[in-house]
Amino acid sequence: MPKKIIGLVILAAMIAIVIIGAVKNNTSESDALNNMALGSDVDFLPTEEGLAKGEKAPDFQLTTLDGEVVTLSDYQGQKVILNFWATWCPPCRAEMPHMQNYFEEQAEEANVVILAVNLTTEDKGLKKIEDFVEEFELGFSIPMDDKGAVGSTYQAVSIPTSYMIDTKGRIQNKVVGPMDAPMMEQLVKEME
Incomplete structure (x- = not known):
């Protein structure tokens, strides 16, 4: 019993x-x-948006760690790797050196912008984020999702989560889990 x-x-x-x-x-x-x-300080612009392949990626505006305002739609005409991460995430730590290598070696030639959105509401403070960026010598934009709205919109429940967005602003792929440079290269080629 x-x-x-x-x-x-x-x-x-x-x-x-x-x-x-x-x-x-x-x-x-x-x-x-x-x-x-x-x-809120995140502006979503009304369009025919969604998260399925071929749909227009939801637009947003965030401020980067460096204080620059970035708007996703400003990058139309370029391919975008939109990545969601946090400092405490082991797979994110494993992915960042690959992302930095891809950024340094191939991004410019491939017409790719990397926006690595920090899920600030889920992270452990600004100092930890700054230390992480310095440790990995990250040279790409780090938008700060300090309200959690962009991560929620993009359903970044498991991190890292990345979206591959084509030159027309449409989602071409979603990757849940860490990527390496060859994988990024292949996914970018598939957007052509």
């Missing part, structure tokens, strides 16, 4: 975890929509 009770308690706990996760996820999406409606 006690084994049945323990089993039921464990089952109830697992169901509660699933329900809490689902409610939290819905709340995050609601918060992102409310931030957009309330005019």
Whole structure:
């Protein structure tokens, strides 16, 4: 009899975890929509947008770690690797040297911009982010998603998450997990 009770308690706990996760996820999406409606510092521009292959990537405006304002639509005419990351994420740490190598060796010739959006609301403070960028000597733009709205819009639940966006601003691929330079090269070629 006690084994049945323990089993039921464990089952109830697992169901509660699933329900809490689902409610939290819905709340995050609601918060992102409310931030957009309330005019947060992230501006989303109305277009025919979505996250499926071939759809226009949702536009946004963020401020980089260096204080520069970047708007995704300003890069139309160039290919964009839109990456979401945080300093505490081991796969992000593994990916960044590859991203920097790709940036240094191939990005300019391939007409590619890298926007590595830091999920600032999920990170451990500005100093940690600055130290991370310095450690890996990152030379590409680091937009700061300090409200969490862009990461939510792009469904960056598991990180790193990257979107490959073509010269017309349309999503061509989504990669969940770390990429290496050859993988980036291949994905960029597929956008041609």
